[in-house]
Amino acid sequence: MATWPTFFGRINETGFPASSDAKPERDPFQLRALPQEDVLFYCKKIDNSRLVREADPQARGACWSAIGAACLLLAVLTSVLVPNVASTLAGYKLQALRVEERQLLDEKRTLELQEAELLSPQRLEKLAQGQNLVAPFPGQVVRLNAKGDSAVAMVK
């Protein structure tokens, strides 16, 4: 708390209010001394070094109890709320994944359609004609791996 001396800046190096006699020359800009300035601006020095807090085990225990209770409450609240929050976040993620799955399936179907269009016999025949290819004669193509679906073949 500010005291008068500190408020008005009248403290000398020793910590006591400066005396008017101490200065031989008067500062022309310094204000005149207030009436009873030395009384009002007297700063009493108090030495608290010998003061010691009295031990209060009850208050200390209460403090720790409060801290413990707060922690416990926090833990309980966390344990109650975290699963709900996690569930909500997981719900968001799950829904997003479901939407993505559907989109991917749709995309897959679209790609299958494109593949089927590209493999249509009409288109293949046009391409073959463009390359001057002709259909092989019966028996001309010999499959080297007759059992499997292998496309390995030779032309006689």
Added chain:
Amino acid sequence: MVDRRLAWLAGIVLVWGAAILFNLISLQIVHHREYAKLATERQVVAVEIPAPRGTIFDRNGQPLAMSVPTESVSIDPLRAPDLGVASELLALVLHMDRTALYGKMQWAHDHHHGFLWVKRKISYEEGQNLRNLRVEWIHIQDESQRHYPKGTLAAHVLGSVDFEEKGNAGIEQNLDVELRGRPGQARLLTDVKRRGIDSQSESDMKPGTALTLTIDERIQFVAEREIAAAVEAHHAESGSVVVMNPYTGEILALASYPTYDPNQPPQPGEDKAGRLNHAISVPFEPGSVFKVITLSAALETTDLRPASMINCGRGAITLFGRTIHEAHGGYGTIPMAMVLAKSSNIGAIQIGMRVGQANMHQYVRKLGFGQKTGIPLPGESAGKVRKLARWSKASLPSMSMGQEISVTTLQLAQAAAVIANGGLLVKPRLLLKKGNQTVPAEQIVRVLQPETAITMRQMMEGVVMPGGTGTKARLQGYTSGGKTGSAQIYDRVAKHYTHSYNGSFMGFAPLTNPAMVAVVTLNGTHGTAGFGGQAAAPVFRAVVTEALRVLDVPKDLPDQTPTPQVATKEEAADLAIADIGRGQPNILEDGDDEDQPGAGQAEQPTGPMVPNFRGMTMRAVLVEAAAKGLTVIPDGSGVARVQYPRPGSTLHQGERIRVEFAR
């Protein structure tokens, strides 16, 4: 003073707290249900999980029809703030006519309709652009769109769907229940930004069942290509091809021309003939191909055999006051096998008369004519076979050569399969699998004795041999058999037969163990070039050659190049037919194109002599046969004991020598 102020403050706080408490009680207890319902309505969204329509595959797993997800746009015209601005906005984003859209929106608004489809099946970009508008009266709904990635391929088999993805033709219509999935329902909990937090499935989505057809897209493509070319080349009205496995009834190709693209919905004023499946829906008088049925019945019910001599009356016969001629020239007394090879009308009539009305009717019905085959396609015709009680005296001779009866191309294929598989009536199958379940085949019924079927096969081989009517159906590297048909089309208005024809060919290959039967029909051909042997037989050859290659059927003949002499003879025969066929209204049936004038007597067989294999080991027999270019069918082990044909006899082209070995 201070106490009084504190008392006031405490009072205010108390009242404030009481008000909060009161509101809490009101919200949480008194109006709990009401507010909970409101909250649920805002937070929980019912979501429909679309069920894709089942994919249709060919027998090799190639997709022929499949659905892909798409979106459609609808609006609530009652919530749109300004219809003029709204229509302009939508027209801009969706590339639509603004005036027409405004008219529709105004009409819906005036009639207090809160729902209006703006555009179905929009593109992905259009959907994104609409979403970016963030307007609450525009709704984007998930749908799926049916695609036929192969375009016109197998269009008549697959059919098509309408805007609601409901089948309206072909297999899409007949198996709509299986193909259509059942959409699921889910409740989605959303946050304030409409992001999903949690979802609960109310009913599971059941996708449509995938169908696997017996069709082979490669054979189907060739069949469609060839029939289209033939119809165009011969200026025919329509045509159809059926290729079928004779043992299982599996249809490998079913083509009809004219065709259409099932991706395109029918346009107003479009000719519906293009969407008609001529192979199953359009019956026609079969003409000479039906002689196969006559002769089969004769082998079963009479003592006639291929070598039995038939008096063909030198080209004309008068029955019940009606004179029937051969197409050209005439034949004297020729073997029954030659009656088929030459497609003699009078010979067929003579044989039919021996069979008798009751037997004929019985065998026609037994071979599946006059009744639907049961193929899972809509609009199948049963054809027409008159009840026996309604037959006139002229019915038997007419039917013997394929008149007074109407059949479909598919029925002919079914009958040809009976000959090819040894006498069993196998119902045509179009569906191989439903999902992963194989569709069981229907019960097979024996309708002909195996000997009859084998004999018929041998006689039908004569049709494609030189001197027969179907030489253009002869294959390179494979034996084959068949029968041509060229039936005049009856003009119902003028009440007489015209010079437009149904040219057809039904056959099978290879001869001993047929891998397939194929029937080709061209409707409304003109002139001699439109006869079955000229117009349909080449289609048979092209399709079957390709199909045999695709199915990897081993060759049973050495490759031979046809001699140009054969082609020259055919051309001469064509001219003769044209001259004779004109201006003769009493001819019920034209013979076929390769009939040669004056060919009344049997042709002298030409070919290599059969060597004597008796006493030789199998290795020696095979070496000698290979050196002479002959095909031997060995049976047993040891040394050759018996062989057929006999040593020294002439081997017909394509004929194999059966040698039995014993120790």
